[in-house]
Each structure stands twice: as C-alpha cells, then as structure tokens.
Amino acid sequence: MSLIPFTEKGLRKLHENLxxxxxxxxxDEVYAGFVAMLSxxxxxxxxKPEVKTLLEELENVIEELRTKGCTEEELEKRAxxxxxxNIEERLKSCKTPIAARKG
Known part of the structure; x- marks a missing residue:
C-alpha cells in the first residue's frame, strides 16, 4: 500500500480497485494501512480540489466497506x-454452589 503514489492517477486506481x-x-492491519496512506x-x-474530493470519497467508501465487513463477525463476537x-452473572448470583445442590 505504501508503494501507491499519492497522485491523482494512483488514488483513482485505488478507488477503481476497492x-x-x-x-x-x-x-485491523489492512485497515490501518489504508488509513495511514490516506492521512x-x-x-x-x-x-488539487479534485484529488481532495477523491480522498474524501475513498475515506467514506473504506469506512463503509470496513463496517460492512465487520458487521457479521462483530455481531457474532459480541453475542x-x-x-x-450472562452465564458468569448467573453463576455469581447463585447462593448455593451447583455441586452442593441436591436433586
């Protein structure tokens, strides 16, 4: 990523191949590379003003793609x-240890 020139042509190629x-x-490492390059x-x-606009578009698209890619994985992880x-809280709230219960 660091080899891509920060010229209008290089940024357009990057945008075309998103x-x-x-x-x-x-x-995270891939995302960090893109963020560093854009900054x-x-x-x-x-x-040029066109390049600034292109940079803003790239940032928005990269954020959108990252959010879209993370959504399912993050939801599963959070769930x-x-x-x-919840299991830990229920175990802590038990007054009698499970092993000591009869029944």
Missing part, C-alpha cells in the same frame, strides 16, 4: 461475549 480488497478491510496523502500540500457474561 472491490478487490474491500472484503479484507475487517483485518499521508491529505498532508500533501499541493493537492458470544454477552452470553458468557
């Missing part, structure tokens, strides 16, 4: 965490 790597944006591109002093928390 579908190729959009499903990988749920990986470095924004720091460039001689950006599992909630289930585990």
């Amino acid at each position: 579908t190729c790597f959009g499903d990988k944006l749920h990986v 470095n591109a924004k720091k460039s002093a001689n950006l 599992q965490e909630i289930i585990e928390q």
Whole structure:
C-alpha cells in the first residue's frame, strides 16, 4: 500500500480497485494501512480540489466497506461475549454452589 503514489492517477486506481480488497478491510492491519496512506496523502500540500474530493470519497467508501465487513463477525463476537457474561452473572448470583445442590 505504501508503494501507491499519492497522485491523482494512483488514488483513482485505488478507488477503481476497492472491490478487490474491500472484503479484507475487517483485518485491523489492512485497515490501518489504508488509513495511514490516506492521512499521508491529505498532508500533501499541493493537492488539487479534485484529488481532495477523491480522498474524501475513498475515506467514506473504506469506512463503509470496513463496517460492512465487520458487521457479521462483530455481531457474532459480541453475542458470544454477552452470553458468557450472562452465564458468569448467573453463576455469581447463585447462593448455593451447583455441586452442593441436591436433586
């Protein structure tokens, strides 16, 4: 990612090929690489207005793709965490240990 030039042409190529790597944006390292690249591109002093607009579009699309990719995995992970928390809370609320109960 760091090899892509921050020129208008390089950013357009990146935008055109978002579908190729959009499903990988749920990986934190991949996402961080894109964020770093876009922030470095924004720091460039001689950006044309079209390039600034393209950068904003790229940011929005990358955020959208990341959210879309994370949705199912994150929901499953959060659901599992909630289930585990509920089990732990129920076990803590028991006054008599399960092993000591009769029946």
